[in-house]
Amino acid sequence: MAENPQIASEPLENDAHSPSVVGQVMQNQMVFQAGNSLTTGSFFNYFVSGFHPSAFWLAVLMVLPETTQSLSVLTRRLTLRTGRRKQLWLFGLITGRCFALLIPLALLFPKGESFETSAVTFLVCCTAGWYLLQGLAYVNYLSWLSDLAPANCWGHLFSRRQMAGLLVGVCVPGATLLLRKQILNQLPPHAAAWSYAAIFLLGGLLTMASVLPLLWIPDVTLPAESSNRLGLWKLLQGNRGFQLLLASRWTAAFFQGLTQTVLFKFAYDVLKISLETSVALVSLMVLLQLPMSWWAGRISDRNQDRNGVFAGMLLVSGALPFWLMATPERWQLLIPAYVLWSGFAIVNVCGTNLCLKLSPRSDNVGQLALYEQVSGLVAGLAGLLGGWALDRLLSSSGEDAFRWPMLISWLGRMAAPMWLLAIRQPNSNPPH
DSSP: OOOOOOOOOHHHHTTTTSSHHHHHHHHHHHHHHHHHTTTSHHHHHHHHHTTTHHHHHHHHHHHHHHHHGGGGGGGGGHHHOHHHHOOOOHHHHHHHHHHHGGGGGGSSSSOTTTTHHHHHHHHHHHHHHHHHHHHHHHHHHHHHHTTTOOOOGGGHHHHHHHHHHHHHHHHHHHHHHHHHHHHHHSHHHOHHHHHHHHHEEEEEEEHHHHTGGGSSSOOOOOOSSSSGGSSSHHHHOOOOOHHHHHHHHHHHHHHHHHTHHHHIIIIIIISSOOOOHHHHHHHHHHHHHHHHHHHHHHHHHHOOOHHHHHHHHHHHHHHHHHHHOOOGGGGGGGGHHHHHGGHHHHEEEEEEEEHHHTTTTSSSSSHHHIIIIIIHHHHHHHHHHHHHHHHHHHHHHHHHHHHHHHHHHHHHHGGGGGGGOOOOOOOSOOOO
């Protein structure tokens, strides 16, 4: 592998994992997650469902974020050329959220025969611009943060960051829904759609404000002699451990993406899960992810990333059988499914750290994009396939149309972690 680049400022690495910097990173994540939770997930899905898109177009909107973010794999040259990961993060986050703030304007489209088509097309364009720039921001953000701490402290840094976001993710959506419900009781029915627009605007402004806690932390400039002399694919050819990690990640992404639309429409159309119930289930999952994240950080800093990812992937795979057994009368079976999905906290912390440890220090934007974002492209394409197949199955199979994709997805999810068994756990220091 290419020569591992050195950190530009050694004192920064020695000082930046101090409690004050970890605290600033946690504040950043709390404000970001407060805003992000109001513009993604159930809030976004229920808002776009009001325009009555087909299963295929709903699949497009649901997979578009992950699909467009995958293009961040092409930004490695830009990162190496500028050497300014913090500035690229700020640019991508702010400009991307400007696109997101346009989304509520879809409600202003004139009503008529073409209203739904025009509105959905507008939503697709805005969402694509939003996540294309956010993908650029995210990989540069993670790469920059990884240079603010030594490798044997990444578990502590990234687990605390995740826990801060999860804590806010438990409180903000539920509190917002309660406030929305109280306000809507005093307003006419048509105000419901505009309430989502107001929530979306608030969320966008909060995510922009999340940059403030980190403005004082200096950038870590990439040195000129970094591994940019070799292309990304050349760097990956001799790194079998990273190849196996990607195989596991992409396999899981495909089979998870396959049921992205299936699970939402099953919950929305068959089980008749309300937005309030959906948020309550997600809040339960997020609450359980707090101790999971803490534990994941500890085992990561003890060089157990591979084992953590393996255990976490098996844990979350066990949720699908509960979806398979759920009916409108037994929708409560989704509760243990969401409990098992709390294991994603382990996968997220240990998986990202394992990716970083299998990559060159500092010059890791391309690897992060392949692991974090291109897996989203795989999930996105699988989601389109799942949405297309569901449209056809629904015309002939009724409720059984949902069961077959779930069963196939479950088997694939169980197989995905097996790739990890051939990986040797790397040391805390990334490869040279």
